[in-house]
Amino acid sequence: MSVELELWLFAVAAGTSLLGGVLGMASGVFIVPVLTLFGHLDIHSAIGASLVSVIACSCASAAPFLQERLTNIRLAIVLETATTLGALTGVLLVGVVPISLLFALFGLVLLLAAAQMLRVRRQTAQPSSVRRSSWQLDASYPDAELGGEVAYEVHRLPAGLGLMYLAGLLSALLGIGSGVLKVPAMDTALRLPIKVSSATSNFMIGVTAAASAVAYFVRGIITAPIAAPVALGSVLGALLGARILLRMPTARLRVMFVAVLVALAIEMILNAFGVSLTHRTT
Amino acid sequence: MRVTIDERRLEARLAKLLWFGTLSGCVLMGLGWLLFLSTHTPVSARAAYALMDAGVLLLIVLPIIRVALMLSVFLRERDVRFATAAAAVLLIIALSLAVGLWTKA
Numbered sequence: 001m002s003v004e005l006e007l008w009l010f011a012v013a014a015g016t017s018l019l020g021g022v023l024g025m026a027s028g029v030f031i032v033p034v035l036t037l038f039g040h041l042d043i044h045s046a047i048g049a050s051l052v053s054v055i056a057c058s059c060a061s062a063a064p065f066l067q068e069r070l071t072n073i074r075l076a077i078v079l080e081t082a083t084t085l086g087a088l089t090g091v092l093l094v095g096v097v098p099i100s101l102l103f104a105l106f107g108l109v110l111l112l113a114a115a116q117m118l119r120v121r122r123q124t125a126q127p128s129s130v131r132r133s134s135w136q137l138d139a140s141y142p143d144a145e146l147g148g149e150v151a152y153e154v155h156r157l158p159a160g161l162g163l164m165y166l167a168g169l170l171s172a173l174l175g176i177g178s179g180v181l182k183v184p185a186m187d188t189a190l191r192l193p194i195k196v197s198s199a200t201s202n203f204m205i206g207v208t209a210a211a212s213a214v215a216y217f218v219r220g221i222i223t224a225p226i227a228a229p230v231a232l233g234s235v236l237g238a239l240l241g242a243r244i245l246l247r248m249p250t251a252r253l254r255v256m257f258v259a260v261l262v263a264l265a266i267e268m269i270l271n272a273f274g275v276s277l278t279h280r281t282t
Numbered sequence: 283m284r285v286t287i288d289e290r291r292l293e294a295r296l297a298k299l300l301w302f303g304t305l306s307g308c309v310l311m312g313l314g315w316l317l318f319l320s321t322h323t324p325v326s327a328r329a330a331y332a333l334m335d336a337g338v339l340l341l342i343v344l345p346i347i348r349v350a351l352m353l354s355v356f357l358r359e360r361d362v363r364f365a366t367a368a369a370a371v372l373l374i375i376a377l378s379l380a381v382g383l384w385t386k387a
Contacts, residue, residue: 056307059300060301060304062300063298066293069293071293073293074364077352077364080349080371081371084371084374084375087374206348207345207349210343210345213342214379217338219385220386224334224335224338225318228314228337231311
């Protein structure tokens with residue numbers, strides 16, 4: 001592995017993670033497409049490296065959320081039974097799923113992420129008519145803008161668990177954090193306040209990715225000289241991105257991001273059918 | 283709803299564990315990576331790999347330790363439901379590890 005490739009991996013991871021941080025979006029979804037399409041790495045090594053960086057980013061950013069009491073840790077552990085079960089299914093499937101299908105699936109996830117970026121995340125009203133679960137998951141969090149504690153209820157747990165299972169499955173197959181599925185699960189099914197939803201979903205991503213990463217690690221799919229620069233770059237970018245929080249017009253940046261997502265999606269899907277615009281040398 | 287003092291303490295412990303764990307993992311990986319970039323001998327290359335692998339492994343194990351810590355606190359509180367959920371998560375991860383070992387090339 002050349003020094004140039006090493007530095008390129010670090011720079012790409014740091015750059016996408018920084019941009020993602022500014023837009024409040026997880027950038028894990030970029031790593032595998034960029035590494036395979038432009039770095040011409042084998043998709044399985046790319047997925048392994050991406051999983052390590054997803055874990056690192058989740059753990060690195062968990063502390064402030066926990067200290068501000070935004071993370072619902074009881075809800076997290078219940079939902080994690082579903083995400084890790086999904087990850088286990090993914091680990092069982094990964095040898096069976098053909099590589100072209102992985103590319104196609106990734107293309108679809110990128111398109112979903114693009115669609116989600118265009119939609120403004122709105123707070124779903126909390127109806128009081130829905131039957132509450134008996135799991136004692138309801139809680140409250142301090143909200144500086146609204147002033148004081150905001151109490152909330154957790155709704156439709158079974159629907160949330162189902163979506164979380166799928167999120168875990170995608171995470172293991174594609175090496176992503178699966179924000180694409182976790183956001184609708186948290187916002188629409190469980191109807192959590194956005195801040196609680198972001199904090200809790202970030203908290204869960206680490207365990208979900210670890211559930212498949214243990215299997216990848218012992219199989220020898222995680223290559224240290226690829227995983228280390230990618231994880232280091234991502235963590236650095238994420239921490240800087242959260243701190244800088246540029247006062248720039250994010251609307252244009254958002255449109256640019258969507259365009260990149262769509263372009264990567266098209267290229268991933270073309271790759272699935274054996275067509276490549278970023279001509280593979282191997 | 284129950285935000286007890288214990289709950290606050292658990293959140294603080296989890297925050298500290300995750301922050302210092304990530305930091306240690308990244309320092310190990312970073313040292314290994316720098317050594318890897320500057321290395322020219324087989325011996326130092328092996329050391330670089332060992333450091334990077336240790337960092338990667340620490341990061342992977344960190345969220346699992348986090349679940350184990352939650353399990354021990356729920357058990358002490360005799361909170362059967364959440365202890366069961368935490369134990370189930372650990373069991374599933376153990377199964378995944380077993381699958382990984384089983385299908386190892």
